[in-house]
Amino acid sequence: MSTSSGYISSTPSLEPSGTGSPVLEVDDLHVEFRVRSGVVHAVNGISYHVDQGETLAILGESGSGKSVSAQAIMGILDSPPAVITGGGIHFQGRDILTMTEEEQRQIRGPGIAMIFQDALSALNPVYSVGFQIGEMFRAHRGTSKKEAKQKAIELMDRVRIPAAARRVNDYPHQFSGGMRQRVMIAMALALDPRILIADEPTTALDVTVQAQVMDLLKDLQRDTGMGLILITHDLGVVNEVADRVAVMYAGRIVETGTVDEVFTRPAMPYTVGLMNSIPQVEAKGGRLKPIVGQPPNLARIPSGCPFHPRCPRARTGAAAAAGRDCVTDLPLLRVVTPGREAACHYSEEVLGG
Amino acid sequence: MGRYVARRLLLTIPVLIGASFLIFAMVYALPGDPIRALAGDRPLAPAVVAQLRAQFNLDDPLVIQYGKYVAGLTHLDLGTDFHQRPVLEIITDRLPVTVKLTVVAVLLEASIGLVAGVFAGIRRNGYFDNLVLVSTTLIISIPILVLAFVSQYVLGLKFGWFPIAGIQQGWYSYLLPGLVLASGSLAYVARLTRTSIAENMNADYVRTAKAKGLPRRTIIVRHTLRNSLIPVITFIGADVGALLGGAIVTEAVFNIPGIGRAVFDAVRGQEGAVVVGIVTLMVFFFIFFNLIVDVLYAVLDPRIRYD
Structure with a gap:
């Protein structure tokens, strides 16, 4: 859409700081929830980075800590009970966690924006969509109410909502699920953020609409050069749009690499399990191969490798190599092949087949 | 509509x-x-x-x-009491007094109840929240008759801050009876507001508002309060209808010649025409204000439409 020329102008402080460093860098982040029944270790030292124009997919099952880490970046964790106990989140070189409230607020929107899974509950039911999109301009740029509405219409056009000018005063419940998600996207993109976090953006949508929304996100990313963090458990979506993928398990990243590498030659038994659980057209009629067992309880994460109770390759006692006992020794994320990291004592064997 | x-x-x-x-x-x-x-x-x-x-x-x-x-x-004749006084005249005579009492009660109920509820809800489980919880529990559990006599004795007689009874001092005479009359609803408004706000603070759209980088004030006033007040405003609206029916106990204790007193006297004297006229009017008020509440609901919440 060519109507956008007027408002894509970042505040000077938000310009990319040099070409070398990533736009967003998460460094050894720890988040725990202190609840009455104990401490839930939701995120246990994760590190990742996102470059300009890049799509990083964070893949994991429910409770693996993928959404919590995103909420930590946005500063929208419910605290209490959530507490960030360590690590840093560097946006354009500056640590968000050491900034003042006001500095953090100014980053939300023009710097980092987020779209949520359920657009119906994430949009306020008593305000029109135009008002809610326009709020971004009013809060961050001091735009007048009238002008903000005009920009909202332009944005709705840009995310391909039909008859935007007519629908700008409609309320969220008057839109279909796919259109509502577009409203969310329009709102997040309003101030041309450098990083967009999409937390399961298509989970609540039906399959054809899912594809449309992902295509839209891809197009918008190409236009704006923003970095995209895609949080999902949908392997198909990851395969289609992501450049790199980080697989999370029990609050840790257990494998990273390019999508091609991770999907074709996983180096960690959990990832292997994920890939095996994808239905294959060739194996039609056969049974799916699930990962056995339950996801770990984050209040009592298993010792050693958190995945060992479910791992078909787990070795302990005499069968294990020295210092690589899956039940007692925690495997750290390490480089297994260039550009590839995995947290498994026996990645080489996993890769070898 | x-x-x-x-x-x-x-x-x-x-x-x-x-x-x-x-x-x-x-x-x-x-x-x-x-x-x-x-x-x-x-x-x-x-x-x-x-x-x-x-x-x-x-x-x-x-x-x-x-x-x-x-x-x-059919020709606006509501009958007379046994002293030949037209019932319509009794109503037009007594109603303004009850309207004044209702206005005072509702203003107190809305202002004090809302403010207490908002601050309690924003800082849930804080000192002020606990204070509100304890004091509202106390107020709700004391019968209005006791509350009326105690406040009349302490605030009216002992301290002399308020007139003890009657309506000789204009609006000021309505303040204490209005507070007594409003007390129960006031406590209820405070609790309803508190719960509603505390619930909305955790709503997804409030999280979205924060993620949009809106200032804290905007998040609370625009995205939390507005949604939280919908049930409170509708409760207050319905309460107006109930209060306009007159407050028999309060009007009796503070000797206020309102519609509640009139109907009480009429029942004791078996003045059929008076009782029927006034009580039917009370029923009408109740229905009418409930209708207003329903209309208000649609204005406040765009998801509700009556077409």
């Missing part, structure tokens, strides 16, 4: 007819003879009694009496 309101207003007609007939029947069923009660210790001549009975249709069966009453209604 217009059609919806019209339909609801039309529906009040059968409700009012049914209500007035029920009240009529109840007064008819009261034991004792109203004429004897009127006479007191001094016996009346049988001829006078007969004449009075004929004048007020007391010897007719229930349905005939009611029919005559409704016939009078």
Whole structure:
């Protein structure tokens, strides 16, 4: 859409700081929830980075800590009970966690924006969509109410909502699920953020609409050069749009690499399990191969490798190599092949087949 | 919306007819003879009694009496009490007093209840929140009769801050009775607001507002308060209808000549026409303000439409 020329102008402080460093860098982040029944270790030292124009997919099952880490970046964790106990989140070189409230607020929107899974509950039911999109301009740029509405219409056009000018005063419940998600996207993109976090953006949508929304996100990313963090458990979506993928398990990243590498030659038994659980057209009629067992309880994460109770390759006692006992020794994320990291004592064997 | 309101207003007609007939029947069923009660210790001549009975249709069966009453209604004749005073005049005389009391009570209820509820809800489980919880529990659990006498004695008589009774000092005389009358609803408004706000603070759209980088004030006022106040405002609206029905206890303790006192006196004197006229009016107020609440609901929450 060519109507956008007027408002894509970042505040000077938000310009990319040099070409070398990533736009967003998460460094050894720890988040725990202190609840009455104990401490839930939701995120246990994760590190990742996102470059300009890049799509990083964070893949994991429910409770693996993928959404919590995103909420930590946005500063929208419910605290209490959530507490960030360590690590840093560097946006354009500056640590968000050491900034003042006001500095953090100014980053939300023009710097980092987020779209949520359920657009119906994430949009306020008593305000029109135009008002809610326009709020971004009013809060961050001091735009007048009238002008903000005009920009909202332009944005709705840009995310391909039909008859935007007519629908700008409609309320969220008057839109279909796919259109509502577009409203969310329009709102997040309003101030041309450098990083967009999409937390399961298509989970609540039906399959054809899912594809449309992902295509839209891809197009918008190409236009704006923003970095995209895609949080999902949908392997198909990851395969289609992501450049790199980080697989999370029990609050840790257990494998990273390019999508091609991770999907074709996983180096960690959990990832292997994920890939095996994808239905294959060739194996039609056969049974799916699930990962056995339950996801770990984050209040009592298993010792050693958190995945060992479910791992078909787990070795302990005499069968294990020295210092690589899956039940007692925690495997750290390490480089297994260039550009590839995995947290498994026996990645080489996993890769070898 | 217009059609919806019209339909609801039309529906009040059968409700009012049914209500007035029920009240009529109840007064008819009261034991004792109203004429004897009127006479007191001094016996009346049988001829006078007969004449009075004929004048007020007391010897007719229930349905005939009611029919005559409704016939009078068609030309705005609500009948008279036993002293020949038209019921309509009693109502126009007493209603402004009750309206004033209601206005004071609702203003106190809305302002104090809302402010207390908002601050308690924003800092849930804080010191102020606990204070609100304890004090509202106390207020709700004390019967209004006790509250009325105690406040009259302490604030009116001992400290002399408020007039003890009557309405001689204009709006100021309504302050203490209004507070007593509002106390229960005030406590309820505070709790309702608190719960509603605390719930909305955790809503997904409030999280979105934060993720949009909105200032904290905007998040609370625009994205939390507005949504939280919908149930509170509708409660207050319905409460106006209930309060306009008059407050028998409060008006009696503070000697306020409102509609509640009038209906109480009329029931004791078995003044059928007065009771029916006033109580039917109370029913109308109640229905009317509930209709206003329903309309208000649609204005406040765009998801509700009556088409």
